Amino acid sequence: MKREIIAVTHSLVRTFLKPIIFMICLMGMSAQAATQDSKQPQAFHDCQGCPEMVVIPAGNFRMGVKNSFYAPQGSALATIGSERNMHQVSVKIFAIGKTEVTQGQWRAVMGSNPSNFNKCGDSCPVEQVSWDDAKLFIQKLNVITGKQYRLPSEAEWEYACRAGKEEDFCGSEVADEVAWFSRNSSGSTHPTSVLHANAWGLYDMSGNVMEWVEDGWHKSFGGAPVDGSVWQGDGANRVVRGGASNDSAKNVKSYSRNYYGVGSRYGSIGFRLATSVVSSVSNEKPIVVIPKETAKTGDKSSAADRLKELESMRTQGLITDNEYQQKRKQILESF
Secondary structure, three states, rough: HHHHHHHHHHHHHHHHHHHHHHHHHHHHHHHHHHHHHHHOOOOHHHHHHHOOOEEEEEEEEEEEOOOEEEEEOOHHHHHOOOOOOOOEEOOEEEEEOOOOOOOHHHHHHOOOOOOOOHHHHHOOOOOOHHHHHHHHHHHHHHHHHOOOOOOOOHHHEEEEHOOOOOOOOOEOHHHHHOOEEEOOOOHHHOOOOOOOOOOOOOOOOOOOEEEEEEEOOOOOOOOOOOOOOOOOOOOOOEEEEEEOOOOOHHHHHHOOOEEOOOOOOOOOEOOEEEOOOOOOHHOEEEEEEEEHHHHHOOOOOHHHHHHHHHHHHHHHHOOOOOHHHHHHHHHHHHH
């Protein structure tokens, strides 16, 4: 009888302990997964003065409004609404700007500052730039640095904004934590990186300025690429994402979309860079962006100063001989 009682007791203990042990193991696995997910991707600079870029890992995500119906591509539901139909997208590894392109970075490449809020300072996002302006900036920056910057696709932008989550805003469920918008901005843009970053270390993806992406405008996601690539339109209108400092909270949400003509310039629109080439994380020698405002067309003394600075950069090993020759040619051709 005593043995039977002991056997029954052991059986009861095992019965009650098994789910407890399982839950403990599950909690441990969840904690480990949370630790892995919280690890921020690696950041890098391609050159001194270039925007800091963050490597975004490849992955899958649901693009569109949280808790909305799921719309398989090609279905009738996929044609309903601008962003309401959530759909699955796979994104390849890429890198995106840690912040929006700033007024200081724009001036260094373009030699001017078109921003409406130009008193905000060099660390504030550049704005009042059209989609065409942004593309020209990228073209010139690529010539200077020898790199391959571009605008992000709309899918890449939202994937980076969400950072593995489905929060209302890019990094939080509370707009004030991550976004400059109508309630807290006093009607102006603000320096980047002041509010909280999202889980991948990206700032101001909600609010501050709307951001141009490469994609053309489509009213719905019906027929959109599912591989994160650019969805071209008629070329007349391009998508902006993220909302701006003069927008209400609902317009700075992670899924909010809008569009403007490629030549539109407003104090509420800027952009951030992206690149598919992420080998720059290696220890490459920096390429210095020489501010164009230091030179004036026809000013030979200014050209001499720039050539002298360029020679110094080559001597210090900051640029290669090929880069030296390329930039020397550019300087001479501009005078």
